Amino acid sequence: MVRRKVRDMERMVGREAFLAEIRRRGFTAVENAGQVIVFCNAEPVRLVTARPQTFKESL
Template structure:
């Protein structure tokens, strides 16, 4: 995997993502490339896990289910 060098601090992006209305029980979608570039994957995974949310990788996207309750993938 190629290391991507960030040009911005990750915290403003993290604050913006998790302050969004969709982060209050909804779903957030971000491209994996964007996450790697702007936040860094390890930090992103940490922030999702810290909130007790669920993270799904679908194609080139991360999908965050912003609800700590159990989820079930139907198909």
């Protein structure tokens, strides 16, 4: 697992290049609160807990 600030990732290599490499390797990335977390394997990622989503947020 690797964690990076979004602005650092965009500054160093660019968002599209970074995400293309994630896809090429078969990894999964999630973004939250200005951070990108990369799971360095091809296994599915499952949220164990999350806050309830409102109807407006689901649209």
